[in-house]
Amino acid sequence: MLFALGLAKKVLLADGIAHWVDHYLATPGQLGLVNAWSCAVGFGFQIYFDFSAYSDMALGLARIFGIELPWNFDRPYRSASPTEFWRRWHVTLSTWLRDYLYIPLGGNRKGQRRQDLNLLATMGLGGLWHGASLNFVAWGLYHGLLLAGTHRGRRRGLSLPRPLGVAVTFILVVLGWVLFRMHSAHGIGALYAGMFGLHGIGGLPGHLALYIAIAAAIVFGLPEEWRWPVGRWNVAYVAATAVLFAVAVSSVYTS
Numbered sequence: 204m205l206f207a208l209g210l211a212k213k214v215l216l217a218d219g220i221a222h223w224v225d226h227y228l229a230t231p232g233q234l235g236l237v238n239a240w241s242c243a244v245g246f247g248f249q250i251y252f253d254f255s256a257y258s259d260m261a262l263g264l265a266r267i268f269g270i271e272l273p274w275n276f277d278r279p280y281r282s283a284s285p286t287e288f289w290r291r292w293h294v295t296l297s298t299w300l301r302d303y304l305y306i307p308l309g310g311n312r313k314g315q316r317r318q319d320l321n322l323l324a325t326m327g328l329g330g331l332w333h334g335a336s337l338n339f340v341a342w343g344l345y346h347g348l349l350l351a352g353t354h355r356g357r358r359r360g361l362s363l364p365r366p367l368g369v370a371v372t373f374i375l376v377v378l379g380w381v382l383f384r385m386h387s388a389h390g391i392g393a394l395y396a397g398m399f400g401l402h403g404i405g406g407l408p409g410h411l412a413l414y415i416a417i418a419a420a421i422v423f424g425l426p427e428e429w430r431w432p433v434g435r436w437n438v439a440y441v442a443a444t445a446v447l448f449a450v451a452v453s454s455v456y457t458s
Contacts, residue, residue, distance in 0.1 A: 204433045204441075205266065207448035209259025212428075214454045216418060217253035220245050223411040231385065231393035235405020239397030240377075245411050247380045248418035251280065254293070259428050274429045280376070280422050283368030285349035288376060300329050311354075318354065323347035333383070338391065342382040349375060 224245045227238055234242060258275040265272045279292035289297045308321040323344055330343020356362075363371060381398070385391045396402055436444075 204431075204436070204444050205263030205428060206260045207263075207444050207451070208428045208431075209256040209261075209263060210455075211256075211447045211451040212252045212259065213256035214451050216414065216421075217249050217256060218454075220249040220252070220411070220414045220418065223408060223414065224249055227408060227411070228384070228390075228394070231390050231397065232402070234394065234397035235403040236397065236400040238405040238408050238411075239394055239402070241408050241411050241415065243377050243381055243384075243394065243398060245415055246384050247280070247377050248415060248422070250380070250383075251276070251422070252418060255427075262429055274427070277427050277430075278422060280373055281369060282372050283363070283365045284372055285346065285353050285375065288372055289346070289350070296329065296332070300325050304328060315355070315358070319351040322350045322354075326350065336386060338382050338386050342379055345379045345382060349379075 224242050227234060227242045228246075231239075231242075255276040262272050262274065273295055275294050277291040277294065279288050282288035282291055305321055305325040308324060309317055310321060311318040324347075326343040326347030327340055328343065330339040330341070330346075333339045333342075362368075378398075381391055381394050385394055397405070433440075
């Protein structure tokens with residue numbers, strides 16, 4: 204069931220979002236405020252559903268053979284801070300970065316400035332892990348700055364109510380995805396310009412907006428798939444999953 208759910212997330216949702224995001228981002232200089240933000244938010248959901256789908260399929264296949272792999276996502280867009288985001292997003296990588304880079308560099312044991320530098324170095328290298336490109340390094344350094352700022356704010360007793368913290372964190376993460384998705388300085392600048400309204404308001408991209416609404420409903424309305432009590436599902440749930448799996452498989456061969 205985990206494999207079926209993962210396959211459905213990949214081919215029915217992530218690939219559908221990717222089609223429209225790629226369509227609009229082919230000309231980022233023409234995007235206004237609304238459709239630029241739609242593309243950035245859409246890519247955030249695309250990469251989440253794409254990567255978490257692979258993780259679900261890997262977890263499901265492993266369990267078929269009696270192997271329990273560690274979970275890798277836990278609804279990261281529900282996070283109320285950048286530090287919580289990295290405890291929920293790509294958990295295996297963030298744990299590895301913490302244990303084999305951040306802590307050996309000194310962690311938070313050598314003062315605040317050293318901690319900030321350790322966070323920047325760790326996240327910069329984490330960005331480079333995604334590919335040998337400056338935009339990935341910039342994305343990693345951006346998250347390093349977010350983590351350092353979060354730690355400094357907590358030391359000063361600064362905090363936000365959880366609903367507001369979730370909204371602010373989501374916006375900050377989406378702004379960072381621009382650095383990850385656009386591979387040139389021109390593309391990054393053009394998309395940011397659109398997101399800040401420098402290219403006008405723009406129109407609402409209907410198909411992409413529908414995908415985003417479905418994705419948001421799943422992310423904020425349901426727990427992560429590996430938490431679902433599938434062992435207690437009745438025949439109706441199993442049948443529904445089988446139908447979803449059949450639709451997903453057919454989509455692989457018709458897309």
